[in-house]
Every structure is written in C-alpha cells, then in structure tokens.
Amino acid sequence: xxxxxxxxxxxxxxxxxxxxxxxxxxxxxxxxxxxxxxxxxxxxxxxxxxxxxxxxxxxxxxxxxxxxxxxxxxxxxxxxxxxxxxxxxxxxxxxxxxxxxxxxxxxxxxxxxxxxxxxxxxxxxxxxx
Amino acid sequence: xxxxxxxxxxxxxxxxxxxxxxxxxxxxxxxxxxxxxxxxxxxxxxxxxxxxxxxxxxxxxxxxxxxxxxxxxxxxxxxxxxxxxxxxxxxxxxxxxxxxxxxxxxxxxxxxxxxxxxxxxxxxxxxxx
DNA sequence: TTGACAATTTGCCATTTGGCAAATTATAAT
DNA sequence: ATTATAATTTGCCAAATGGCAAATTGTCAA
Numbered sequence: 283x284x285x286x287x288x289x290x291x292x293x294x295x296x297x298x299x300x301x302x303x304x305x306x307x308x309x310x311x312x313x314x315x316x317x318x319x320x321x322x323x324x325x326x327x328x329x330x331x332x333x334x335x336x337x338x339x340x341x342x343x344x345x346x347x348x349x350x351x352x353x354x355x356x357x358x359x360x361x362x363x364x365x366x367x368x369x370x371x372x373x374x375x376x377x378x379x380x381x382x383x384x385x386x387x388x389x390x391x392x393x394x395x396x397x398x399x400x401x402x403x404x405x406x407x408x409x410x411x
Numbered sequence: 412x413x414x415x416x417x418x419x420x421x422x423x424x425x426x427x428x429x430x431x432x433x434x435x436x437x438x439x440x441x442x443x444x445x446x447x448x449x450x451x452x453x454x455x456x457x458x459x460x461x462x463x464x465x466x467x468x469x470x471x472x473x474x475x476x477x478x479x480x481x482x483x484x485x486x487x488x489x490x491x492x493x494x495x496x497x498x499x500x501x502x503x504x505x506x507x508x509x510x511x512x513x514x515x516x517x518x519x520x521x522x523x524x525x526x527x528x529x530x531x532x533x534x535x536x537x538x539x540x
Numbered sequence: 541t542t543g544a545c546a547a548t549t550t551g552c553c554a555t556t557t558g559g560c561a562a563a564t565t566a567t568a569a570t
Numbered sequence: 571a572t573t574a575t576a577a578t579t580t581g582c583c584a585a586a587t588g589g590c591a592a593a594t595t596g597t598c599a600a
Binding site for chain 4: 432433434444445448449452
C-alpha cells in the first residue's frame with residue numbers, strides 16, 4: 283500500500299550499518315532477497331510476519347519496529363528513552379539504537395571525531411589561525 | 412494461510428462477551444462485517460492493520476493481541492531490563508550526553524560517517540587475508 | 541580493458557487479504 | 571404459523587504480498 287516509505291529507508295540504513303547484504307539477510311530470515319529489496323525501496327510493505335523475522339537480525343526491538351511500521355500505537359516512553367534525554371538536548375532514538383550496537387570505545391571515538399570536525403569547522407585549530 | 416489458530420475463537424468470544432454484533436464492530440472499526448466473520452471462523456487471517464483496529468473496541472491490549480496472533484514474541488522486557496539497552500547493545504551515558512546536544516541531523520550525519528568508516532575497515536580486512 | 545562473480549533489481553505469477561452485494565439464517569412481532 | 575427485520579455467511583473480485591528466475595548492475599582480479 284506504500285503507506286510509509288520511510289520505513290524502507292530505516293530498514294536499509296540499519297541493514298547497511300550492521301552490515302549485511304540482501305542475500306545474507308535473506309538466508310538469515312527466510313525472506314527472499316528480491317522481496318527485501320522491494321521493501322527497502324518502498325515498493326512493498328512488509329507483513330507482520332516478515333517484519334518480525336527481520337527485526338532480530340537487524341537488531342531492532344520488535345515493538346519498536348512494529349510501531350515504526352504503524353502496526354502498533356506509539357509506546358509509552360521507556361526508561362531507555364528517558365536515559366538518552368539530557369538538558370535541553372534530545373538524542374534521536376534511531377541514532378541511539380545504532381550507536382548502542384557498537385563497543386563503547388568505538389562510541390567514544392565517534393564523539394572524538396565529531397569534536398575534531400566541529401573545531402575544524404569553526405576555524406579553531408592551531409594551524410589555521 | 413489458514414494457520415490453525417484459535418485466534419478467531421478468542422476474538423469471537425471477546426466480541427460476544429462485550430457484547431457486540433459483527434455489524435456494530437464493523438462500524439466501529441471500519442472493517443467489513445463479512446471479513447470480521449471470516450476471521451472469527453478462521454477463514455481469514457487478519458493483517459496487522461486489521462488487528463490493530465479491532466483491539467480497542469474488543470478491550471484487548473494491542474501487544475497482547477499481537478502476541479496471541481503470533482505477530483510478536485511472547486511478552487517482553489521487564490522495566491529492569493529496559494534500562495539503556497537497544498537490541499542487546501548499550502549506549503555509553505557520556506556519549507549519549509554529548510550527542511544529545513547536537514541537532515538531530517548532525518547526530519544522523521555522525522552515524523553516516525561511522526557507516527562509511529566501517530565499510531572502509533571491512534575492505535581493509537578483506538585485503539589483508 | 542575484460543571476464544568472472546557477487547549483489548541488486550525486474551518480470552511474472554500464485555496466494556492471500558479484505559470489500560461489496562446477494563443469499564442465507566436467526567430473531568421478533570403479529 | 572407468517573412476515574419483517576436484524577445478523578451472519580457466501581460468491582465474487584480488486585489489490586497487495588512475496589517467491590522464483592532472469593536481467594541488470596556493481597566489484598574486483600588478471
């Protein structure tokens with residue numbers, strides 16, 4: 283029905299991040315790679331059975347994925363979500379979920395890279411002033 | 412698929428108990444009475460969208476009904492387990508705090524960069540074996 | 541470059557969902 | 571009993587899902 287084409291994008295982003303090929307995900311889940319591909323580019327809308335099968339291998343929480351797909355009403359906020367809100371800032375749940383799959387030292391390396399890029403952008407590195 | 416499920420029987424029992432006729436439930440949910448009837452006697456298997464629409468009027472909790480239908484794994488996480496874990500991973504609080512202060516699109520850009528680095532690293536591993 | 545091989549996309553089609561209208565069955569009132 | 575009306579079931583069909591095989595595109599080594 284092409285209800286929500288952003289679901290496919292989210293699924294694809296997650297698959298590439300894991301990382302997996304369509305064929306690998308296909309053998310893990312029993313869903314054909316062609317069907318998975320169509321889902322990712324929004325040409326097909328996954329049934330509940332399909333959605334359930336791909337949740338695990340992609341590292342999605344089933345309830346969250348079903349909510350993203352519009353199959354379940356938005357869940358009451360969990361403790362996990364409270365944990366990631368801080369001060370005035372809010373951490374995007376998708377970002378949080380993806381990063382949480384990395385080892386903590388990788389997570390911190392990511393932060394270091396970000397701070398480097400920010401300082402470059404502001405022209406505050408030693409050699410540039 | 413005519414999966415031999417007692418789901419239809421459970422739904423019918425609830426509807427009669429409420430009590431509602433098929434037509435009344437139909438007007439409340441927007442699902443045709445004929446379809447609802449076939450679901451109750453197991454001739455059709457309700458999609459997630461249909462299941463979601465009938466949950467409320469019948470007094471079912473959505474998650475419970477989805478679990479009964481085999482769409483969700485038997486019931487989930489206690490509050491204790493929910494903490495800061497996403498799909499088995501854990502997000503470092505410091506990382507969470509720092510990232511939360513960036514705009515969401517920057518947060519997502521960070522994820523994209525991580526993805527690029529991982530694919531580069533993957534290529535290096537391949538090369539060295 | 542070319543050729544081999546992996547990954548993705550497309551064409552086609554069987555199966556299923558779900559709606560509408562007609563047929564059937566249950567329920568009440570006279 | 572008969573008739574009217576409500577409730578359910580059945581027949582039929584459009585639309586969507588999802589698999590298989592072929593075609594296409596991407597990638598890498600020689």
